[in-house]
Amino acid sequence: MQTKSPLGNISIVLVDTKTPANIGAVARGMMNMGLSRLVLVNPPEDRDSEARKLAAGADDILGRAAVFSTLREAVADQGLVIGASRHRSRRRTNVHSPRETAEQAAPLLERNKVSLVFGNEVNGLENSDIALCHELVAIPSSEQFPSLNLSHAVMVVMYEFLAATMTGERLEARELAPVGELERFYAHLRDNLLRTGFINDRNAEDMMFSLRQVFGRARLDSREVSILQGVLSALEGRAKRD
């Protein structure tokens, strides 16, 4: 385990879940996203074996799940309670997208316990449960088919929290080739194409412009520039040899 993640302060709270397999799938998703605290409010009896099938190794999360009979008890020690609901209502105005929710809540994770609360598979959260939530998160979805699978809904919200706490990290941190290297390649290419007659003094600029656009978009690194130089030299060398 590396340094303690702020995601450790998130609880996923499942209220009145009907299908044990969904609990297992949620536990697996939690493990994938780096979360660990699962809370079950009024869960089905005899859930364990079916839940474990879908948990794919997240048995530990299932085994340590806290169980309560009401949401009120479950969130008693939480600092921020966010309920998932796709139902907009006139009364309820603090409904945000998953991204807004995560970006606004992520800074709080350092010093606060945050619960993300999901209702049952058919009806979502009851009004009495929604009343316990500081705010709501609504996942965008098709108007025709808005009702997500429970574990999919939990996944999207957790993913946004992971993304929000990772900001600054970049999967891509490539070091691009210096422009000088690129220009030597373009000069080499241009010379070759002039010699073949593929371009001439009249259209050379236009054609090189198109090729520069292609390689510009490719954002080449030094190794790639030297491969392309190699390709060109090979074709050139072959031409000379032939």
Added chain:
Amino acid sequence: MQTKSPLGNISIVLVDTKTPANIGAVARGMMNMGLSRLVLVNPPEDRDSEARKLAAGADDILGRAAVFSTLREAVADQGLVIGASRHRSRRRTNVHSPRETAEQAAPLLERNKVSLVFGNEVNGLENSDIALCHELVAIPSSEQFPSLNLSHAVMVVMYEFLAATMTGERLEARELAPVGELERFYAHLRDNLLRTGFINDRNAEDMMFSLRQVFGRARLDSREVSILQGVLSALEGRAKRD
């Protein structure tokens, strides 16, 4: 159905999926996110009844799924092919987060077919399949348990596309070359490089892989592919003339 969504140009391509229930869960997620075109490459036989259980009404998506025996055929008419892979590698550098991927690709959806490709539940995509992808998307996850459930992975990427197309922003609406054209260019390039001896049977795959990455990142349109074909033919013709 309201106005035609650009998401209609997205195909979800599942390669070598082992578990029919996952296909069903993906179909349901597609329906929720407003996608409709499912493509199955080498799917399990007798998948329908188990898949339908999880599809929760997305039977229509399952029923109309296109089936191919290879990924190469499945993406032949696609403009942009994005593979899901959690494996970072020294060789593969054009890997982006789901958000970056969706934000960069969303503007292309207006005029291009885009495939999101997911490998099997255990090993993900094979290298030969990854070679067909213009770029890769990697879902952030726990280092200890990085392997997401297939439908969870698809869900996260689709969700980002839905979020990206809801911003209303339109940056780039180029029409990319179909993969078939690109593959003819690669075949032509490969033949030439083999003949010059720049590559040989031992290193041809590695070198072509690097070149595919370069041109994949460049996201070529048909005009650019024919310019590159012209460049190659010119160098080849010169070689023959000399």
